Amino acid sequence: MVAVQWYPGHMDKARRDMQESLKAVDLVIEVRDARIPDASRNPMLDQMIQSKARLIILSKTDLADPKITDQWLKALEHDSQKAIAVDLASDTSAKSKILSLSAEMTQAKYDKMVARGILHPRAMRAMACGIPNVGKSTLINRIAGKSTAKTEDRPGVTRSLNWIHASRTLDVLDTPGVLWPKFEDQDTGIKLAALGSINEDIVDQIEIAIHTIELLQNLYPGLLEQIYEGDGCNAHDMLNAIAVKRGLLKAGGEADRKRAAITFLHELRRGQLGRLSLEKPNS
Numbered sequence: 535m536v537a538v539q540w541y542p543g544h545m546d547k548a549r550r551d552m553q554e555s556l557k558a559v560d561l562v563i564e565v566r567d568a569r570i571p572d573a574s575r576n577p578m579l580d581q582m583i584q585s586k587a588r589l590i591i592l593s594k595t596d597l598a599d600p601k602i603t604d605q606w607l608k609a610l611e612h613d614s615q616k617a618i619a620v621d622l623a624s625d626t627s628a629k630s631k632i633l634s635l636s637a638e639m640t641q642a643k644y645d646k647m648v649a650r651g652i653l654h655p656r657a658m659r660a661m662a663c664g665i666p667n668v669g670k671s672t673l674i675n676r677i678a679g680k681s682t683a684k685t686e687d688r689p690g691v692t693r694s695l696n697w698i699h700a701s702r703t704l705d706v707l708d709t710p711g712v713l714w715p716k717f718e719d720q721d722t723g724i725k726l727a728a729l730g731s732i733n734e735d736i737v738d739q740i741e742i743a744i745h746t747i748e749l750l751q752n753l754y755p756g757l758l759e760q761i762y763e764g765d766g767c768n769a770h771d772m773l774n775a776i777a778v779k780r781g782l783l784k785a786g787g788e789a790d791r792k793r794a795a796i797t798f799l800h801e802l803r804r805g806q807l808g809r810l811s812l813e814k815p816n817s
């Protein structure tokens with residue numbers, strides 16, 4: 535069993551602070567990783583958000599399999615919930631897409647204020663939330679057009695809630711990434727660790743790499759064999775093939791499996807193995 539059960543105190547505090555702030559919020563912007571839209575969905579959010587309008591942003595779409603992302607978008611749209619996939623890091627049109635959908639989803643609120651005689655209604659308020667390292671702060675910076683919120687490629691960068699006047703019409707609350715106390719299955723923890731939403735120091739990188747290799751061998755048969763030149767091998771042999779291909783050998787010539795695991799996971803996360811998704815809808 536992969537040891538990724540973990541729920542640090544700062545996440546529980548963030549969850550309580552978010553619950554409190556929700557009262558003042560017109561729209562919830564839930565950021566999920568386009569490569570794992572189901573594993574990166576925090577089940578605690580459903581309880582917290584209840585009937586509030588929800589815009590789901592599938593981030594890192596530049597790294598995900600485009601065909602599978604289209605399937606996810608269709609599966610995620612319903613009633614008071616809309617979904618779009620964006621590359622928050624470099625797509626300059628992401629800002630206008632997010633602002634126009636946010637305006638559309640808060641239009642009724644805005645109209646109510648006008649009907650009450652308010653001549654200049656306040657900016658609408660959105661809460662950006664989601665698991666660690668999915669791009670919540672990057673999204674806010676993208677809308678604001680400047681680096682207001684701190685971002686970094688590791689989980690746990692944002693530590694407290696912070697309102698940012700992102701545009702003339704939208705204030706966005708940046709929140710710390712939050713996980714939930716117990717994953718429903720081992721696969722969820724593996725996918726979250728593989729794509730960098732769980733602190734690298736608390737999981738066994740070799741185990742995560744082995745399970746991720748198995749996942750990819752099922753979803754993309756032949757791909758890893760082609761990249762790393764392992765031939766028809768199981769996940770353990772594949773990790774050795776990765777070590778050999780990347781020149782990660784110990785003094786005696788033996789494969790350095792730990793460094794191979796870390797290298798493999800970093801290559802996957804950065805998109806160096808291609809645009810890959812780790813799960814499909816209803817699978």
Ligand SMILES: Nc1nc2c(ncn2[C@@H]2O[C@H](COP(=O)(O)OP(=O)(O)OP(=O)(O)O)[C@@H](O)[C@H]2O)c(=O)[nH]1
Nearest residue numbers: 594622667668669670671672685686690691692711
């Ligand atoms: N390629 C790509 N990288 C992205 C995208 N969105 C965010 N990133 C990168 O993902 C990393 C994490 O982004 P953050 O905005 O810090 O993530 P966060 O959700 O605020 O993370 P925490 O505050 O730790 O919960 C950074 O290195 C970003 O540059 C995207 O759409 N595409």
Ligand SMILES: [Mg+2]
Nearest residue numbers: 670671691692
């Ligand atoms: Mg952040």
